[in-house]
Amino acid sequence: MGGTGGKGGTPWLHLAPALVVLGGLLVYPVYELGLISFLEYTQAQVSGGEPTSFQGLGNYRALFTDARFGQVLLTTVVFAAACVVATLAVGCALAVLLTRIRALPRLALTLAALGAWATPAITGSTVWVFLFDPDFGPVDKALSRLGLSGFDGYAWTYDRYSAFALVLLEIVWCSFPFVMVTVYAGIRAIPGEVLEAAALDGASQWRIWRDVMAPMLRPVLVVVTIQSVIWDFKVFTQIYVMTNGGGIAGQNLTLNVYAYQKAFASSQYGLGSAIGVVMLLILLAVTLGYLRLLRRQGEEI
Amino acid sequence: MAWPSTTTPASLRTLVLVVVGALLCAAGAGGCAPRTPAGGAGGDRATGTLRVWLFREVDNAPKAAVVDEAVAAFERAHRGVRAEVTHIPVETRAQRIKAAFNDPRSAPDVVEYGNTDTAGYVRDGGLADLTADLAAWDDARALDPAAKRSVTVDGKLYGAPLLVGVRALYYRTDVFRELGLKPPATLDELAATARRVHAARPGLYGLAVGGAYTYAALPFVWAHGGDVAERKGRSYEATVDDPAARRGIAAYTSLFGDHNCPASRCARMTGNETVQAFASGKAAMAIAGDFSHQAMENGKVKGAYAVVPLPGTREGRIAPAFAGGNNLGVLRSSTHRTLAVDLLKSLAGKRTQARLFDAMGFLPAFTDVRAEAARKRPFVEPFVRTLASGARSVPVTPAWAAIDAGQVLPTLLQEVVSGRADVDAATAGAARKMNAAFRKNGLRS
Numbered sequence: 001m002g003g004t005g006g007k008g009g010t011p012w013l014h015l016a017p018a019l020v021v022l023g024g025l026l027v028y029p030v031y032e033l034g035l036i037s038f039l040e041y042t043q044a045q046v047s048g049g050e051p052t053s054f055q056g057l058g059n060y061r062a063l064f065t066d067a068r069f070g071q072v073l074l075t076t077v078v079f080a081a082a083c084v085v086a087t088l089a090v091g092c093a094l095a096v097l098l099t100r101i102r103a104l105p106r107l108a109l110t111l112a113a114l115g116a117w118a119t120p121a122i123t124g125s126t127v128w129v130f131l132f133d134p135d136f137g138p139v140d141k142a143l144s145r146l147g148l149s150g151f152d153g154y155a156w157t158y159d160r161y162s163a164f165a166l167v168l169l170e171i172v173w174c175s176f177p178f179v180m181v182t183v184y185a186g187i188r189a190i191p192g193e194v195l196e197a198a199a200l201d202g203a204s205q206w207r208i209w210r211d212v213m214a215p216m217l218r219p220v221l222v223v224v225t226i227q228s229v230i231w232d233f234k235v236f237t238q239i240y241v242m243t244n245g246g247g248i249a250g251q252n253l254t255l256n257v258y259a260y261q262k263a264f265a266s267s268q269y270g271l272g273s274a275i276g277v278v279m280l281l282i283l284l285a286v287t288l289g290y291l292r293l294l295r296r297q298g299e300e301i
Numbered sequence: 302m303a304w305p306s307t308t309t310p311a312s313l314r315t316l317v318l319v320v321v322g323a324l325l326c327a328a329g330a331g332g333c334a335p336r337t338p339a340g341g342a343g344g345d346r347a348t349g350t351l352r353v354w355l356f357r358e359v360d361n362a363p364k365a366a367v368v369d370e371a372v373a374a375f376e377r378a379h380r381g382v383r384a385e386v387t388h389i390p391v392e393t394r395a396q397r398i399k400a401a402f403n404d405p406r407s408a409p410d411v412v413e414y415g416n417t418d419t420a421g422y423v424r425d426g427g428l429a430d431l432t433a434d435l436a437a438w439d440d441a442r443a444l445d446p447a448a449k450r451s452v453t454v455d456g457k458l459y460g461a462p463l464l465v466g467v468r469a470l471y472y473r474t475d476v477f478r479e480l481g482l483k484p485p486a487t488l489d490e491l492a493a494t495a496r497r498v499h500a501a502r503p504g505l506y507g508l509a510v511g512g513a514y515t516y517a518a519l520p521f522v523w524a525h526g527g528d529v530a531e532r533k534g535r536s537y538e539a540t541v542d543d544p545a546a547r548r549g550i551a552a553y554t555s556l557f558g559d560h561n562c563p564a565s566r567c568a569r570m571t572g573n574e575t576v577q578a579f580a581s582g583k584a585a586m587a588i589a590g591d592f593s594h595q596a597m598e599n600g601k602v603k604g605a606y607a608v609v610p611l612p613g614t615r616e617g618r619i620a621p622a623f624a625g626g627n628n629l630g631v632l633r634s635s636t637h638r639t640l641a642v643d644l645l646k647s648l649a650g651k652r653t654q655a656r657l658f659d660a661m662g663f664l665p666a667f668t669d670v671r672a673e674a675a676r677k678r679p680f681v682e683p684f685v686r687t688l689a690s691g692a693r694s695v696p697v698t699p700a701w702a703a704i705d706a707g708q709v710l711p712t713l714l715q716e717v718v719s720g721r722a723d724v725d726a727a728t729a730g731a732a733r734k735m736n737a738a739f740r741k742n743g744l745r746s
Contacts, residue, residue: 042425044699047402049426134566135583155565158719244513244569249715250708265706267399267421 030280037273046269059274068250069258076233076255079164083232086172088225091179096209098184110181117177125241128170132156157243160251167238167252175231179224186220187213222294226287233283236260255279343405344636348381351637351644352409354397356627357388359595363660364388371653375644382640402427405634410641411648416451416626417695417705419459424699428459429631434642435461440651440667447624447692448666454697460630461649462666464657467622467692468516468611469683471579471597472586475605476502484609486616488524488552491586495561498585507561509584510553511570512715513708516623517588522549523693524613524620529710530696530735537696537739539732541713547724550717557718568718579606590625591664591684608680610687624692626666664688700735700742709734 012019037059044050063069094113098106116124132139134155143151157163190213198208214221236256243252246261253261255275263272353372358364365388372384387409389397394414401408402425414422422428435441435458441449448462470491472484480501485491495507510517522529527546530537540546557564570578572589579587580600588611589597597606610619629649631641647653654665658674664684665671675685695701704710713731716722722730 043399043402043421044425047399047425047427049402049424155563157569158565244571246708248512248568248719249712249721261707266703268703 033273033276033280036270037277039270041268041270041273043267046267055270059271060278062271063274063278066262068253072253072255072258075253079168079254080229080232080235083168083171083175083235084225084228086168087175087179087228087232088221090172091176091224092183092209094176094180095183095187096205096213098180099187113177113180116173119174121174121237122241124174125170125238128166128173129157129242132166157252158248160247163243163247163252167235167242170238170242171232171235175228179228182220182224183217186217190216218294222291226290229286229290230283233279233286343632343634343638345638346636347640349383349637351382351384351411351640353384353386353411353644353648354389354401354409355386355413356391356394358391358661361388364657367653367656367660368648370656371647372644375647379640379643382637384644398422398427399425401632402634405632408632408634410635410637411629411631411645413463413627413629414460416448416462416624416628417701419452419628420454420697421699421702422630423454423459427632429633429635429638430457431460431631431642431645432456432458435646438646440646443651443667443669445666445668445671445688445692447688447694448626450697451624451626451694452628452630460628461645463627463629463649464654464663465666465688465692466590466592466625466664467684467687468520468588468590468625469608469622469687470586470611471589471593471606471608473584473602473605474607476505476585484607485612487612487618488521488614488620491612492552492556492561495556495586499561502585504583506567506578506584508556508586508588509570509575509578510556510562510567510588511572511575512557512564512568512718513570513711514572514575514588515710515714516572516625517575518550518553518710518714519623519693519695520588520611520620521553522546524611524618525549525552528693530739532696536742537698537700537735539735539739541735542725542728542732547728550713550728551724554714554717554724564718564720568715591662591681594662594680608683610683610690619687619690621691621693622687624688624694626664698739698742700738703738703742704735707734707738709738 038055038057039045040053040055040058045052094109098109101109119127131137134140134153140151140154143154156166194212194216195208198212203211234256235254239246239252239254239257240260246253246257256279259272259275259279263269263275355364355368365386368386372386375384376382395418398412398414398418401412402422419428438461441461444462445465448465449458452458452460452462470484476482476498477484480498482494482497485494491508497507498505499507519529522541522545525545525548527540527543527549529541529546530539541550556562557567575584575587576589576593576596578584579589580593580596580602582601597603611622612618613620629645631638631645635641649666651665651667651670654663654667655670655673657663658665658670659677662678662681664681665674668689671685671688675682695705709731713727716727716730717724721727
C-alpha cells in the first residue's frame with residue numbers, strides 16, 4: 001500500500017464509506033448465514049416458541065450423511081457445466097454472426113435475443129413446458145408430422161435425461177442473450193485492422209476466432225464465464241417449474257431445489273444455511289481456481 | 302474489468318474470520334445469536350379492535366357476506382369492540398402467518414389455518430391453548446371426531462374446526478352408461494372398471510391417478526388396514542413398510558401403466574392435474590374433493606358426472622378418506638383473549654357454518670349441521686357418508702411438515718410407478734426418511 005507510510009489513517013478514512021456499504025451488504029449477511037448454519041434454527045426459534053440452541057457441526061453432519069446430497073451435488077455440477085458450455089457456445093457463435101450480417105437481420109436477431117432475455121424465468125419455463133406437453137404441445141405434433149412417430153405424445157419430463165435436456169434448452173435460451181450482447185460489444189472494440197490483417201493472411205473464420213478474437217476478448221469471456229457458472233449453479237425456477245419440483249422421484253433435483261425441499265419449505269433454516277455455506281464455498285473455489293488458472297497462463301486480469 | 306490481485310487471499314481470510322467468528326459466537330453466551338422474540342402471551346383487554354385473518358377463496362364475496370353478518374352480530378353484542386376482517390391469499394398464507402408469529406404487533410387475534418399445520422404452529426409457539434375456553438362450548442359436542450383431532454395436540458385444543466373437506470370418486474355417467482358399467486363397489490372392481498374403460502376408450506384415462514397425489518394414495522393404504530405411521534410414546538414410527546400398508550401402495554401404484562393411466566404422463570401428476578383431466582373430459586373417473594365441485598361444473602363434464610364414496614376392499618365398505626379442512630385459532634400474542642375466543646365461537650359456530658355451507662358449499666364440521674346440509678343438497682351426500690364412516694389424517698406432529706416438504710410419499714409412489722424400485726424397497730426407503738424426521742422433531746415435542 002506504499003507511500004503514506006506507517007501512521008496513515010487517511011486512506012482508510014477515504015475507503016470507509018465503501019467498506020461500510022460492502023460490510024453491510026456482503027459480509028454481514030454471509031456472517032449471519034454462517035452463524036445460523038451452526039444453530040438449531042427453525043420457525044419455532046424465529047417466533048419464540050423454543051430457545052435457540054448451538055448444534056456445532058450438526059447441520060453439516062446431517063447434510064453429508066444424507067446419501068442424496070452427494071448425488072444432487074454431482075448432478076448439479078455436471079448440469080451447471082453443461083449449461084455454461086452450451087450458453088457460451090451459443091452466445092459467442094451468435095455474437096460473431098451479429099458482426100457478419102446486415103443491419104436488418106442483425107436488428108431482428110438482437111430483438112429476439114432481448115425478448116428472451118426480458119422474459120421472466122417462470123414465464124419462460126411455463127411456456128416451454130407447454131410447448132413440449134405430450135397432449136397439447138406443438139413440438140410433439142410437429143415432430144410426429146415430420147415422420148418421427150416415436151415423438152407422438154412423447155413425455156419429455158418422464159425420462160431423466162430428456163427432462164434435463166429440456167431444462168438445459170430453456171436455460172440456454174434465456175441466458176445466451178447476456179453472453180451474446182457482452183461478447184458482441186467486446187468484438188466491436190477490437191480494432192478492424194487486426195481482423196482485416198488476419199483475413200488477408202487467409203485465416204479461416206474459426207482460426208480468426210481462436211487465435212485473434214478469443215485472446216483479445218479474454219477479460220470479457222472471464223466475466224461472462226464466471227457469471228454463467230454462478231447463475232447455472234444456482235438454477236432453481238426452471239427445475240422447479242418444468243419438472244414439478246425436482247422430477248419423477250427426485251431425478252432432476254439440483255442443489256437449490258434440494259435445499260428448498262429439505263430445509264426452507266419446512267422452515268429448517270439452520271440446515272438450509274449449511275447448504276448455502278457449502279454452495280458458497282464451492283462457487284468461491286471454482287471462481288478462484290478459474291482465476292488462478294488464467295493467471296498462470298500469464299494473463300493480466 | 303480488473304480483478305485486483307489481492308482479492309484471493311483477502312477474501313479467503315475474511316471468510317475464515319467469519320466462520321471462526323460464527324463458531325466462537327455461537328459457542329459462547331449467544332449474545333450475537335439471531336434475535337428470538339420473547340414470544341410471551343398477550344393480554345385480555347375488553348375494548349378495542351380485533352383483527353381476523355381468513356383465507357380468500359376463489360369466489361370470496363359470498364363468504365365475506367356471511368362473515369360480515371356474524372361480525373356485525375358480535376359487535377352489537379360487545380359495546381366498544383370492533384372486528385376488522387382481512388381475507389388473505391391462500392398461496393402466501395404460510396409466509397403471512399409465520400410473519401405474524403414473528404411480529405405480534407401486526408398479528409391478528411383470530412386466524413384461519415389449514416388443519417395439517419396445527420402441530421407445526423403449536424410448536425412454533427403461535428397458537429393459544431383454548432382447552433379451558435372451549436370446554437363449556439355447547440356447539441362443540443356435535444363436532445366430528447376427525448375434525449376435533451385436527452385441532453388437538455397432546456390432548457389440548459388449539460382452535461375450532463371451521464370446515465371439513467373430503468374426497469370421493471367422481472365418475473362419468475355418460476361413459477358408464479354407454480359401456481354398460483356400474484360404479485365400482487370394491488377397490489378391485491375400481492381397478493377392473495378403469496381397465497375396461499381405457500380399453501374401450503383409449504383416449505380416456507380409466508381412473509386419473511397422480512404420482513404426486515398423496516391424498517388419493519392414502520385411502521388405499523388405510524382401506525388395506527395399513528397406515529403411514531403410528532404413535533409410539535411421545536413420537537411416531539413409520540409403518541408405511543408394514544405388509545398391510547405395502548398392499549395398499551401396491552394397489553394404488555398398479556393403476557399406473559398403459560392399461561389405465563400411462564406412467565409417462567401420470568407419474569408426475571398432482572391432485573389438481575387429475576381434477577383438471579377429469580373436468581376437461583380426459584378421464585372417466587377421478588378421486589376429487591367436494592371442494593372441486595365448481596371446477597367440474599366449469600369444465601366440459603358439466604351435467605355428465607356423479608359421485609360415490611371411494612369403495613373399500615370389501616363390498617359395502619368405504620375407504621377411509623383424508624380429513625382435510627380449515628380451523629380457526631387464537632394467537633398466543635392476542636391482547637384481547639376473551640373477546641377473541643368469543644368471536645371464534647361465533648365464526649366457527651353452528652349458525653355460521655350452516656350459512657357458509659349455503660353460501661360456499663363448505664362442509665360443516667358439526668355432524669348434525671352436516672346431515673341437514675346433505676338433505677338440502679344431495680350432491681354432498683356421498684361426501685357426508687364418507688365422513689360418517691370415518692375419515693383419517695396424517696400424523697399430528699411438526700415432523701410431518703418436513704416429510705411433506707421433502708416429498709417423501711410422492712417419491713415413494715414415483716419410484717414404484719417408474720420402475721426404479723419395487724414396493725418393498727421404495728416403502729423401506731420412505732420409512733427410513735420418515736423415521737429420521739420423527740427422531741429429529743421428536744426430541745423436544
